[in-house]
Amino acid sequence: MRNPSLLLLSMILFAFPAFATASKPCASLKEVALPNASVISAETVAAGAFTPPNLKAGEKVPPLYKEIPAFCRVLVTLKPTADSDIRVEVWLPVSGWNGKFRGQGNGGFAGYIAYAGLAASVSQGYAAASTDTGHSTEGAAWALGHPEKVADYGYRAVHAMTVDAKTIVKSFYGDNVTRSYFASCSNGGRQALMEAQRFPEDYDGIIAGAPANAWVPMLTAGLKFLQTADQAGYIPPTKIPTIGKAVLAACDAQDGVTDGVLNDPRECHFDPSTLLCKGADTDACLTAPQVNTLKTIYAGARDSSGKQIFPGLLPGAEEGRGGWATWITGSEQGKSSGAFFANGYFANMVYGNAEWNYKTANIDDTLKLAYEKTGASLDAMNSDMKPFLSRGKLILYHGWNDPGISPLNSVNYYNSVVAAVGSQRADQSLRLYMVPGMQHCAGGPGATAFGQDEAAARSDPDHDIFSSLTQWVEEGKAPSTIVATKYKEHDPASNSAPQVEMTRPLCPYPQAAKYKGSGDRNLASSFVCAVENH
Ligand SMILES: [Ca+2]
Numbered sequence: 079m080r081n082p083s084l085l086l087l088s089m090i091l092f093a094f095p096a097f098a099t100a101s102k103p104c105a106s107l108k109e110v111a112l113p114n115a116s117v118i119s120a121e122t123v124a125a126g127a128f129t130p131p132n133l134k135a136g137e138k139v140p141p142l143y144k145e146i147p148a149f150c151r152v153l154v155t156l157k158p159t160a161d162s163d164i165r166v167e168v169w170l171p172v173s174g175w176n177g178k179f180r181g182q183g184n185g186g187f188a189g190y191i192a193y194a195g196l197a198a199s200v201s202q203g204y205a206a207a208s209t210d211t212g213h214s215t216e217g218a219a220w221a222l223g224h225p226e227k228v229a230d231y232g233y234r235a236v237h238a239m240t241v242d243a244k245t246i247v248k249s250f251y252g253d254n255v256t257r258s259y260f261a262s263c264s265n266g267g268r269q270a271l272m273e274a275q276r277f278p279e280d281y282d283g284i285i286a287g288a289p290a291n292a293w294v295p296m297l298t299a300g301l302k303f304l305q306t307a308d309q310a311g312y313i314p315p316t317k318i319p320t321i322g323k324a325v326l327a328a329c330d331a332q333d334g335v336t337d338g339v340l341n342d343p344r345e346c347h348f349d350p351s352t353l354l355c356k357g358a359d360t361d362a363c364l365t366a367p368q369v370n371t372l373k374t375i376y377a378g379a380r381d382s383s384g385k386q387i388f389p390g391l392l393p394g395a396e397e398g399r400g401g402w403a404t405w406i407t408g409s410e411q412g413k414s415s416g417a418f419f420a421n422g423y424f425a426n427m428v429y430g431n432a433e434w435n436y437k438t439a440n441i442d443d444t445l446k447l448a449y450e451k452t453g454a455s456l457d458a459m460n461s462d463m464k465p466f467l468s469r470g471k472l473i474l475y476h477g478w479n480d481p482g483i484s485p486l487n488s489v490n491y492y493n494s495v496v497a498a499v500g501s502q503r504a505d506q507s508l509r510l511y512m513v514p515g516m517q518h519c520a521g522g523p524g525a526t527a528f529g530q531d532e533a534a535a536r537s538d539p540d541h542d543i544f545s546s547l548t549q550w551v552e553e554g555k556a557p558s559t560i561v562a563t564k565y566k567e568h569d570p571a572s573n574s575a576p577q578v579e580m581t582r583p584l585c586p587y588p589q590a591a592k593y594k595g596s597g598d599r600n601l602a603s604s605f606v607c608a609v610e611n612h
Pocket of ligand 1: 329330331332333334335336337338339340341
């Protein structure tokens with residue numbers, strides 16, 4: 079190695095592992111030995127040839143799948159217990175592997191393979207894996223009488239998927255994974271924190287969005303809300319615009335920019351009783367029981383002693399798709415995503431009775447029973463994250479206007495971790511980004527695209543959240559401002575690129591974006607990150 083250019087080449091190759099090609103045929107992976115698991119099939123899929131099996135009748139294959147390079151598709155079934163039946167797919171690019179692994183998460187009650195995430199990951203050179211977490215149907219009826227399946231869903235499946243996928247990757251390429259990442263939202267955010275808390279060796283970098291990690295108290299709060307909003311307390315969708323407009327009239331301008339977004343909705347002290355009907359009950363006002371419901375939504379659920387079980391929602395972004403009528407108040411009484419999750423959970427996982435009804439449940443008793451039955455399986459509330467944070471990086475994010483999971487839960491959890499690990503460790507390995515005007519994981523009136531969804535278009539690849547994580551893990555470059563984008567309404571079927579409406583900085587908590595007082599309000603550069611005192 080006397081030739082300097084060869085020396086240089088070897089140094090480059092050493093520093094940046096060559097984009098790897100499979101060292102053995104895909105089909106040979108059928109012989110990989112895995113504990114408590116079987117490889118069902120291993121087949122090469124030609125570039126652009128994958129059709130997701132869950133397409134609806136008549137639905138075209140989304141463009142995402144046509145861009146996938148050739149990959150080895152491995153189907154695995156895991157049986158960590160006699161009652162387990164966990165499906166896993168591992169996708170391995172045949173050439174161009176970047177040496178890294180990406181685990182996919184699931185929203186809601188899971189029960190599906192995240193094909194879009196697998197496709198996007200493989201297209202970016204990652205080996206990737208997804209699991210249905212042990213059941214293949216929507217809702218929670220699968221959990222009735224199956225506590226081991228609840229544990230698979232709660233924490234076992236994602237961990238076992240991760241361990242087995244790494245074994246398969248090693249067998250295919252002949253090399254170990256260099257870096258592993260997990261980024262997901264909602265129940266996927268819960269999975270992310272579960273991995274960080276219970277299996278700190280699984281991933282090097284984790285993003286947990288709007289995590290449902292306080293599962294038991296969160297859904298007990300949902301139950302309390304269902305009881306409060308029963309009958310006369312129900313707020314129909316025709317009244318939601320009245321609430322939304324009153325909130326903006328009271329608070330939008332407080333942050334210095336009248337833009338339909340509350341930069342920090344904790345600063346908004348909107349009083350629901352100002353909406354009380356003075357004459358006839360119309361969509362322009364609320365009845366006394368409806369005012370009580372709105373106060374309960376803001377205040378959060380309490381037990382019979384008055385102790386808060388779970389924090390409430392914050393004002394702003396009540397209207398529109400992904401707003402309150404979808405998640406909390408409902409398109410009609412009892413018809414909301416919140417009701418779907420609370421009913422499914424308590425009936426099937428806590429009370430073991432498909433006919434269970436929320437109306438008569440005692441909140442104190444329900445909370446106690448829910449912890450007993452499922453706290454150990456489903457909650458990911460451990461604040462002592464030293465084992466993970468001493469070796470990996472964790473980024474949390476949450477929309478300030480999430481109508482499904484109170485954003486205050488993420489603020490509280492973040493603060494509890496900082497207290498447990500110390501501010502120095504937290505500074506080295508933990509960040510929280512609160513997103514103004516964002517609803518549950520995406521959407522809302524704010525700038526809400528920042529690379530949090532691997533299947534969606536990137537906002538600004540140099541400043542998005544996933545790039546921030548990989549740069550932190552791989553280069554030691556700590557994340558600072560993330561640039562989020564708001565796009566104009568766009569038809570996904572059209573070939574044109576979406577147009578940017580505005581960009582805004584997302585700031586590491588407790589900093590928040592503050593308008594400089596001059597400059598284009600649609601440009602992130604007109605804002606600075608600063609700590610506001612509360
Ligand atoms: Ca504003």
